[in-house]
Amino acid sequence: MTRTDAAKRMLDETKLELERKNHTRVVELCDKLLADYSDVINMPGVQDTRAGGLCKLGRFAEAESVFREFMERHEKLGMPIASTTWMYHWLICHYKGDERKAMDQFVALDEARAVALLNQGDVAEPTAGTGPEEPVGNALEPADLARHLEELGKASNKCWDSYAVIEAAGAIAIPYLLPLINSDNYLLRGRSIDLLGKVGDARVVEPLKRAAAISEKEFRAMISAPDRAATVKMDGLDIPVHDMLTEYRRWAKNALEAVSVRIGVQVQKDSPEETKVTPQQPTTTKRWWQVWK
Incomplete structure (x- = not known):
């Protein structure tokens, strides 16, 4: 079996454990992929999956640092970070798993506030009227x-x-x-x-x-x-x-x-x-x- 085949098999196992919500095993598999197969895998994708698993396990500080690193790299290239999934997951980490607060903040963010958050690490509560409009649709x-x-x-x-x-x-x-x-x-x-x-x-x-x-x-x-x-x-x-x-x-x-x-x-x-x-x-x-x- 080639190294690529071995890495693919491990990636498939990671996806399976992710569907089973076995986040401990997901993190273990990602650690092994990053340590042993970094030359044949999509490194950012595996790092992102690992950070998501850490977040689900309540290891928020570890996950937060990974999402921050992604955003810092993105921001240095002059690309927006407010709309990235990294920002959303970083906010979940900041709020210690409170997805509702994270989503409210995520929707209210503009790029200037997102960059300020990245640089200062401070999350201000969304102010009234900054959230989404109240459109027609199922609650x-x-x-x-x-x-x-x-x-x-x-x-x-x-x-x-x-x-x-x-x-x-x-x-x-x-x-x-x-x-x-x-x-x-x-x-x-x-x-x-x-x-x-x-x-x-x-x-x-x-x-x-x-x-x-x-x-x-x-x-x-x-x-x-x-x-x-x-x-x-x-x-x-x-x-x-x-x-x-x-x-x-x-x-x-x-x-x-x-x-x-x-x-x-x-x-x-x-x-x-x-x-x-x-x-x-x-x-x-x-x-x-x-x-x-």
Whole structure:
């Protein structure tokens, strides 16, 4: 058995233990992967999984330092940190596992406050009126939504139950989904974009336009890829960053088109870098997202 095969087997075991919520074993496996297979694995991904396990075990100080290191590296590249899943998990650590407080703070953050938090380590309570708007949708407590959003980023069948819950929540989920389109988690950003295409309103148009036109440099910084020739290891496969970028842009364009039809605007491409929104007349033609429901 090659080292790559051995590492893949251990990664598969880690995913299985994660689904079983055996966080002690998850941390043990991640420690072994980082110690013995650092040359053949996606190091940031394993470090992130390990930190998540530490957080679940109540080892908040250890986990917090890992998420801080990720954000510091990201911020030095000039990329936003307020919308990253690292910030959300760092806040969970800060609040000693209180996911509701973490989610309330996460939604209220802007980039200036996020950088201040990173530099000072101080978390101010969200002030009245800084949270999400009160849109129409099924009632869903922030803590419950946080749990479903976390499940959304996992490679498990349970993620689709959470997907259905978030979709049923409708517009109330929009402020929570928007930051996640810039997530370093491949599954989470893809499913969040897809959900925004289904529940989004006018608030999601500009963020999706930016995602559809994201530059290669911005995308590489978002997923912590060192250069354009880099690959990201997923399920034992080395996926070129360029392929992931192409897919990310396509997801955003498809979601943007879906939203545009629902709210009565049409998105037209004027150039590869620019997207224009203009009024659209209702159409009876079935689109791909209607056919595949």
